[in-house]
Amino acid sequence: MRTRLAIKIHSALEALFPERRVFLKSDTDTRFIRLRPVTQLVAFTGSALLVAWAIVATAIILMDSIGSGNFRAQAKRDQSTYQARLSDLSAQRNGRAEEAVAAQERFNAALKQISVMQSELLQSETRRRELETGIEVIQSTLRDTMKDREEARTQVATLEEAAVGDGVGTAQTAASSAPISLLAEALARTAAERDQVVVDAQDALIQADELTQRLALMKDQNDAIFRQLEEAMTVSVAPLDKMFRSAGMPTERMLETVRRGYSGQGGPLMPLSFSTRGEPPTADTLRANRLLNQMDRLNLYRIAAQKAPFATPVKSAFRFTSQFGFRRDPKTGGRRMHKGVDFAASTGTPLYATADGVVTHSGWASGYGRLVKIQHDFGVETRYAHMSKLRVKVGQRVSRGQLIGDMGASGRVTGVHLHYEVRVGGKAVNPMIFIKAANDVF
Numbered sequence: 001m002r003t004r005l006a007i008k009i010h011s012a013l014e015a016l017f018p019e020r021r022v023f024l025k026s027d028t029d030t031r032f033i034r035l036r037p038v039t040q041l042v043a044f045t046g047s048a049l050l051v052a053w054a055i056v057a058t059a060i061i062l063m064d065s066i067g068s069g070n071f072r073a074q075a076k077r078d079q080s081t082y083q084a085r086l087s088d089l090s091a092q093r094n095g096r097a098e099e100a101v102a103a104q105e106r107f108n109a110a111l112k113q114i115s116v117m118q119s120e121l122l123q124s125e126t127r128r129r130e131l132e133t134g135i136e137v138i139q140s141t142l143r144d145t146m147k148d149r150e151e152a153r154t155q156v157a158t159l160e161e162a163a164v165g166d167g168v169g170t171a172q173t174a175a176s177s178a179p180i181s182l183l184a185e186a187l188a189r190t191a192a193e194r195d196q197v198v199v200d201a202q203d204a205l206i207q208a209d210e211l212t213q214r215l216a217l218m219k220d221q222n223d224a225i226f227r228q229l230e231e232a233m234t235v236s237v238a239p240l241d242k243m244f245r246s247a248g249m250p251t252e253r254m255l256e257t258v259r260r261g262y263s264g265q266g267g268p269l270m271p272l273s274f275s276t277r278g279e280p281p282t283a284d285t286l287r288a289n290r291l292l293n294q295m296d297r298l299n300l301y302r303i304a305a306q307k308a309p310f311a312t313p314v315k316s317a318f319r320f321t322s323q324f325g326f327r328r329d330p331k332t333g334g335r336r337m338h339k340g341v342d343f344a345a346s347t348g349t350p351l352y353a354t355a356d357g358v359v360t361h362s363g364w365a366s367g368y369g370r371l372v373k374i375q376h377d378f379g380v381e382t383r384y385a386h387m388s389k390l391r392v393k394v395g396q397r398v399s400r401g402q403l404i405g406d407m408g409a410s411g412r413v414t415g416v417h418l419h420y421e422v423r424v425g426g427k428a429v430n431p432m433i434f435i436k437a438a439n440d441v442f
Helices: 002-016 037-166 170-246 251-265 283-307 432-441
Strands: 020-025 030-035 319-322 325-328 335-338 341-344 350-352 357-364 370-375 380-390 403-407 418-424 427-429
Touching: 002 037, 037 170, 037 283, 037 319, 170 251, 170 283, 251 283, 357 380, 370 403
Parallel strands: none
Antiparallel strands: 020 030, 319 341, 325 335, 341 418, 350 403, 357 370, 370 380, 380 403, 380 418, 418 427
């Protein structure tokens, strides 16, 4: 049975692969190699498998190349979109800053105008009071003068009657009328002075009313400027406060640290307030002082932002390959917390410090490979791992944007990239909070 099956298989093979002979001829001899059907089948099968493997491998390489090209193109589009968005945010930030500066200038001009108007109003009020006092004095003098005139007329009448009774001549009557004419002229002058004082008092009252109206209009304009400044401060301070809080940074303690560090230098960080000259503060004074305190807080935030890692460690072309959070471990395949973000670029890509600080570690660190740690203010630490070359030493003070090393693939990695971490108070936070806010702060 087996012999018949073998014969049939051999016959089928001979039909497909007939026996062939390959002759090898030399000068003195001729030999041949017999290629049996089984040998030809083995050779054909091996060749077919080799061709199939080559086709499959080529297809896989082509698909991977196409997929990588699409991924790079998508990454470039995402990066362009992100940069455009950052540009828009920067333009909006600059616009708000310009509006705040313009509003502050209008506010200062309005305060000066209000001060001048208040001084004019006080002068007008003082003049009005002086005029009223003068009117009262003149009226009192006038009443006394009229009383004296009446007494003089009574005495004149008495003298005339006595002169007529005694037969005194007309010459004495004429002589007695002289004091009466002088008294009448004095009364006329006094009446004219009184009328002039009344006119001056009325003019002073009219000017006081005009100044009051102008002061009311100035207060309305001042209120509008106050509202614009308050809105500008809200738009400027609130995002900064939210940004620091979302990064897990203690804002009040951080601002107090900045204030202590700059308290000896004066200038815009000294306590600001409007003097009330010993008088109870007005509502506008309190409002202005609140705005000045908000401006001071904004300045403190700006200085604090300069000391925090609001920057990107890679300035050359790159792509994000892994975000902050739980992910599948590329080595073991298990679920594991990723405490930073990964930037992929070519070997030797320059890496830069994201804020001012002091280098606390520069060397090999287990899975991190070549690692640099920088300690910043406010309890913030940044880590730069898997470098190919270190360019700073422990204890060295570095500035934002200073070169600290080159990108590489040292340590526990699957390819060339930078593993970047930000820690606040020893706890890892998402570095993208700082990176996304970098364009708004600087």
